[in-house]
Amino acid sequence: MSKNISDVIIIGGGVAGLSTAMQLAKRGSSVTVLEREQIGNGSTGRAAGLLGQLRGTAEHTRMLMDGVEIVKELEAKASVEIYVQTGSVRVAETPERAQEITDLVEMGHSIDFDIDHIAIDELAKRLPYMHTDDLTAACWCPTDGHLQPAELAAAYHKVGRDHGVRYETNCPVTGVLLEGNKALGVQTPKGEFLSPVLVNAAGPWSYLVAGLTDTTLPTAALGHVYLTTQPHS
Ligand SMILES: Cc1cc2nc3c(=O)[nH]c(=O)nc-3n(C[C@H](O)[C@H](O)[C@H](O)COP(=O)(O)OP(=O)(O)OC[C@H]3O[C@@H](n4cnc5c(N)ncnc54)[C@H](O)[C@@H]3O)c2cc1C
Known part of the structure; x- marks a missing residue:
């Protein structure tokens, strides 16, 4: 054989x-x-190597949430550090994009994804090099991050x-x-x-x-x- x-x-x-x-x-x-x-x-x-979990649908976002858990399991099994959890922001300049952020935050909450609105002045404090004057809304995903492919x-x-x-x-x-x-x-x-x-x-x-x-x-x-x-x- x-x-x-x-x-x-x-x-x-x-x-x-x-x-x-x-x-x-x-x-x-x-x-x-x-x-x-x-x-x-x-x-x-x-x-x-950016690993953002937020997607347009709950199903797709859940898959990415599972992905982060799988990466953490791999880190433990292979004894290597792969994932750097930095958090990520998504910003809006127009009313349409601001509404999109509101919808995404609502969707995230419905599946227990860690996400919230962040005030623009708070964002400016966290990311002082970012131009925030023209932003109307933003959200913050603390469990996002990046990895070494x-x-x-x-x-x-x-x-x-x-x-x-x-x-x-x-x-x-x-x-x-x-x-x-x-x-x-x-x-x-x-x-x-x-x-x-x-x-x-x-x-x-x-x-x-x-x-x-x-x-x-x-x-x-x-x-x-x-x-x-x-x-x-
Ligand atoms: C510049 C760049 C930046 C990116 N940044 C990000 C990011 O920040 N975050 C993110 O999530 N994604 C990112 N991506 C996308 C991500 O890299 C891909 O979605 C992912 O790596 C695809 O993996 P894959 O296994 O499908 O393909 P690949 O990694 O391309 O693997 C396919 C493999 O098939 C092999 N192959 C091809 N033909 C044959 C054959 N006939 N026989 C045997 N083997 C074959 C190739 O050699 C290759 O190794 C980025 C991509 C690029 C190019």
Whole structure:
């Protein structure tokens, strides 16, 4: 029997693939992650790492709240510091945006998310470098923060390995083995890997992986720029 057989193959070793692998392995599946380069080398390794939980819907916000708890669990299991809880603000300059903040605070309270309105003069005291004259409303989320994406990926990798996940790096998936519409596995330069379940976690390259089965995934990769500043002194 081939040693390259598992319950699930995950294509892509970014945060999506790594977390899926860890969660499935924790629940008893044998999982192989196939990464074409190195773990966390894709968009995960380039992210700014901001972790804001507030989203437009209660369901989406709850998912992000769970995400913070998962990161804290990972910190404990991998014995690394990943998350820096700084709090975050959201501000409004127009009546429409102020109403949006009111609605979001109400939604947050309905699901026990820690959020509240903050007076503009209080905001100016907390963030003295911020221009606040034209603001009409703001809210404060004390449990938001940021993390080091490389450390997050390393922690998922470590805890996943402890649960038996197999990781193959420098292992691009170049073809998908199919029998009719049923997946049998994938082809790579390191040979065939067999599994009836394939997870496409190739991030911005997902559409290329989908293309290996002549499936169109309507996604596009967009550039993303950010600037890191020094703390205000
Ligand atoms: C500049 C920038 C800043 C960002 N800032 C933030 C932020 O502050 N907060 C936030 O939440 N998000 C942020 N993001 C978004 C975040 O980085 C992504 O949403 C997240 O990393 C996506 O993870 P992923 O696992 O889906 O994709 P990726 O991390 O891109 O992982 C996909 C992996 O698949 C691999 N792969 C591709 N093709 C194949 C193949 N054929 N075979 C095998 N492997 C393959 C790639 O090598 C890659 O490692 C930012 C993104 C960028 C680019």
